[in-house]
Amino acid sequence: MQGDEFWARLREGKVVLGACVMYPAPGIIEGMCEGWDWLWIDMQHGQYDYGTVLHAVRTASSVGIAPIVRPATHDYGLLGKCADTAPTGLMVPMVNTPEEAQQIVNALRFPPLGMRSYGGRRPIDLCGRGYYQESELLVMLQIETEQAARNAECIIGTDGVDALFFGADDIRVRLGLPINIPVVESKELQRPMAKMADAARKAGKFCGCVAADPATLRVALDMGYQIVVGGGDVGFLRTVAAAKLEELRQVVGGGKS
């Protein structure tokens, strides 16, 4: 799924299922991503930096999966540099106030909405010098604190913001919930998650979250979530590596063989 189809599906009210990559080897994208709709390339908590993101965005394009980059920072210039890799979108973490939302719009939208600097190499190389008037960039902001949850309406209401993304783990930490408690077992978690989705819907915009199992996904769909992360390289690797090891150890016999 390339960027155009990604947008089309969102606008038709459909769901887009994404996978996350945190380890910066583009081969992972070729090996793992068949069939997924979009790819979350993580510079914040994953091990990507600018150079490896550029390779990853290209690789995602070459295998037809829409790349969305998560930068680590709100810095105007560094956000612009991420946008200049020409991904389908950016997911910006830890946005707590409408002022921060506006600051991010300033970095990512061209005038008059924002103050993004013109001239990104890859957008021009791929789309020509008129890219600033044409290409679409999904601007998705993460709601990850109680303050952010309270400000969700104003944040999504900021012109130039397209979507919100629910940061469940940081909310768990801030609410003092067990870090592995499932969404379906915690009303405290569902409350801000539903509230955020409402804010997005009222604004006529989109919302996303992680939903890596059927039960969570059902809850999320019911709330109106369309941009869904179903898993990622690290989770896939850890789960199955541990299970496989256990399975084989049984055959060998005894603890650590």
Place this chain on the structure above:
Amino acid sequence: MQGDEFWARLREGKVVLGACVMYPAPGIIEGMCEGWDWLWIDMQHGQYDYGTVLHAVRTASSVGIAPIVRPATHDYGLLGKCADTAPTGLMVPMVNTPEEAQQIVNALRFPPLGMRSYGGRRPIDLCGRGYYQESELLVMLQIETEQAARNAECIIGTDGVDALFFGADDIRVRLGLPINIPVVESKELQRPMAKMADAARKAGKFCGCVAADPATLRVALDMGYQIVVGGGDVGFLRTVAAAKLEELRQVVGGGKS
């Protein structure tokens, strides 16, 4: 498991379970390898080169899993350069004759067994300038063609060779078998696999193979295989990513959601 423990287990007749990495992001090793005994770092068909292997060997050491590097070539100097990364061992692919076996011993063993060049930076940095008299390097050669299978006894009989490793996929290709046929369903595959193990046992040495499911593993153990590869980054990623996607698509409903 560090190198010493790896050798100890082999000599006690026990099994060592290994995982393979093909995508050159050392984080994968930290994320995936807990509990496994050894790590196969693949420069031949995987996407590792010298620089990334050096990082991977260090990372494996730092998390306590014994690294075994598979180089792509038989070139004397390049084999030596791989050995100088100071892994637990090297697995050399496509060794078809005892002459080739001797050539590899020349590159990897110091005199009098071979002609390896002295001075590797990492061995000296970690073990001191006397490393050439002390450190153990597993030299494991891959049997992957019919010619190699016929020569297995002479190859393992070469002084300085420690182990053989059965290359099932290349044997399948050469015998014209379906590429995915399980070991347990193919006598044609079991025959050279057993013959190779016999050769190793008679020489008082070791043998290894891929055995990524309980049935194959049981067969391998019965034949005397001790060095076992239970899976790898790519297999883990593909399998579980596809299964997860399928599972979530069901909830979303309809083909590609």
Place this chain on the structure above:
Amino acid sequence: MQGDEFWARLREGKVVLGACVMYPAPGIIEGMCEGWDWLWIDMQHGQYDYGTVLHAVRTASSVGIAPIVRPATHDYGLLGKCADTAPTGLMVPMVNTPEEAQQIVNALRFPPLGMRSYGGRRPIDLCGRGYYQESELLVMLQIETEQAARNAECIIGTDGVDALFFGADDIRVRLGLPINIPVVESKELQRPMAKMADAARKAGKFCGCVAADPATLRVALDMGYQIVVGGGDVGFLRTVAAAKLEELRQVVGGGKS
């Protein structure tokens, strides 16, 4: 031309012709830059990051062309890190107010003018520990918005700022002009361009711009511009690659051969 000669020419009122590199392969510098006076290494819209800039600055020095780095950010620490690569100068984008100018001076000038941190590895390696008292660093700020154009006098008036650079493309975007309109055909573009040059001249300082064709260059020289960018890797590649392709397609005959 090394840094000393670069400064000498500026002070003699002469013009320095520069080329821009956006693709991070230092070989380009060796292959393309013979005869040019200075090199613009672009971290903002080009595909350079810290590591590749460090290589590029070294390569520029080794072939005798004065390197000027454009960072992506105004962050105090990251600006200092760029300065520590020991280029001839820094061109800082999107400076709109004298407050921002002062903030950049703080990052790039040692006390008493600013608050730059002492200890850069490359300056010390090349010039000794007294480098902070001796070495010259061109601090050039980009005027790229209407606000910046209005503030040009105050910005260039800031102690520690050496030059202004006219960002024509961003001005075009902000004024709603066609992105490819030539300077010579647009009074709206010439007005801030001339005003900026006046501000620099009145302050006894320097100014620069892109002037990649004779007509634009003549206009720029008349306005007093001395620091001129005549082209860059990407433009050179695109233009001649397309022309060559067209030329050869003619011989082959028919559309896409």
Place this chain on the structure above:
Amino acid sequence: MQGDEFWARLREGKVVLGACVMYPAPGIIEGMCEGWDWLWIDMQHGQYDYGTVLHAVRTASSVGIAPIVRPATHDYGLLGKCADTAPTGLMVPMVNTPEEAQQIVNALRFPPLGMRSYGGRRPIDLCGRGYYQESELLVMLQIETEQAARNAECIIGTDGVDALFFGADDIRVRLGLPINIPVVESKELQRPMAKMADAARKAGKFCGCVAADPATLRVALDMGYQIVVGGGDVGFLRTVAAAKLEELRQVVGGGKS
């Protein structure tokens, strides 16, 4: 043009126009290659190594230009590693005898034609585990010495070889011709060039050469050449950079401005 279309055009007797890249920045491919049919990625005399080739092949795919990699070596294992990046083809330099041709076929073709090792990560990731029975890899060998020219018929006659490529510069050096003498002005150069084309045609196979100007191209087409290199990053950069500099220096006035 992807690999399938590349092959289709060759088989229809049409010409494919290629560009060469020697500087390892994948952005060059995005910036320069629009409209060209194929891309020569040079590991021999260019500045690519394994890691950067892998990025370049991916980038070429993502912008739809068929990548052909030129390795530096004839080493069995390293050739296989290049083939495992899954390019459209390999151009192997300095093949002087049919024995060398067979050695290269051994490295690049699966049994029964050769002895290539199965398991390349990228071919499997993109095409599945049956790739060895399906995917096409252009094996093109370079004729660059008088000995090679004499052996051209036997070399192209080797089963598994698809094409020959004329190495004009090395022939010039070996014949003692001026290194810049045009093909059209040198009968001594045209003779082996025509002979090589004849050998390819008689064998029902293909041939290629550099033809960076209309006159050379016409000669080459008349001889039956279909795989044509029209230029490359370095030539484009040098030519136009020097011309542009000259043009601007004129305006500035005086020698070096």
Place this chain on the structure above:
Amino acid sequence: MQGDEFWARLREGKVVLGACVMYPAPGIIEGMCEGWDWLWIDMQHGQYDYGTVLHAVRTASSVGIAPIVRPATHDYGLLGKCADTAPTGLMVPMVNTPEEAQQIVNALRFPPLGMRSYGGRRPIDLCGRGYYQESELLVMLQIETEQAARNAECIIGTDGVDALFFGADDIRVRLGLPINIPVVESKELQRPMAKMADAARKAGKFCGCVAADPATLRVALDMGYQIVVGGGDVGFLRTVAAAKLEELRQVVGGGKS
């Protein structure tokens, strides 16, 4: 010495001797660091960036020396990214006010002390998803200006700050002292150095400095400094390389041999 032992020694009132690395080749760590207690990996004035820091932290762990990273910036997101490499600590340069100290605590401490974002890949890979409740991260702030020295008590008094580090070179620059004047010869330097140590002691916290010779070290120990930098790659290399060259030139005879 791993992180646990590092903390234990500090708490017992003992000294930890550290070495600094500025050149980003992890082999240096393996070759140079035996016996040292901790390692200062310098992103500010050294030539490390994110990718090379990640390799360096891993290498330090693998050879048992506690890594402390010095970032270049105060940016919330980028500080978090450094913390996510899972070092023993961070040394943050140029902290002049308690407000800045709080801002850094916000980036590096989880709630309730700060606002650090949860999810760092390496901490989870090594310690599990509960790492935010368990792992210790030394937060050490650098006092490098007169303003900072005046604010030392408030800065170290900030909850979440563990230690101060005296930046002698920047203090020398700001006080207009000779850049190479030894601590023992300058009361002006000793005064803020002692004052800073007092502030740390009163707060029940720790303090550090560079002390690369016995005389300086004695002064520092008397003041209560426990976290000591004894030298670094560059100093070691320069000193001995120059001495060795001089020694050998003597034998060869005459100036430059």
Place this chain on the structure above:
Amino acid sequence: MQGDEFWARLREGKVVLGACVMYPAPGIIEGMCEGWDWLWIDMQHGQYDYGTVLHAVRTASSVGIAPIVRPATHDYGLLGKCADTAPTGLMVPMVNTPEEAQQIVNALRFPPLGMRSYGGRRPIDLCGRGYYQESELLVMLQIETEQAARNAECIIGTDGVDALFFGADDIRVRLGLPINIPVVESKELQRPMAKMADAARKAGKFCGCVAADPATLRVALDMGYQIVVGGGDVGFLRTVAAAKLEELRQVVGGGKS
């Protein structure tokens, strides 16, 4: 000292003092190499690969020290690729027979002496397309076994070979001498060392060795050695780091502080 001066000194019968780098961070070259005549960049036992060698050769040039690269292999194509980085020379390890010497000449000398392939990017970028007729490349072969010592006259007698280099460590290993025995204390070591120098002198060519202390250097000069390695990054770092640590531990008091 650039290449020209390096050759001039050799031809005047003077000594050139070189330093070795094994850790691939070009900053080391800038920080350590002032005053040395040439630089040995080690791909065999050091941690350099093609990409980092290219950076190192450029850096050496930019600080005016003549780079000599030691490749790991004798492979024709890979040797050519090293030569194409345009160093002052290549030092090829483990040359045991005149046949091997000729094979290396084939890879490194243009016709008629050898069969080197024309077209190296960096030589052309720096010297123009006529470089093959002009530039000088020192071809130095290492004598490191008893067989090689016996063949020294024939090896140095090979047309196209400029110098021999004595590999003392590998000779020690092969003769069963203690690995750290000084040259001055071992007649067994001096014998082949003198014999090799004689062979070079008789052939009117040059010879080199490691001589990192005055006593060894005196012996080497007396034998006629002109190309001398006085030390290297790793030795400098280890020696002084350990001495410094010891010195400081004394002050702190007690074993490991």
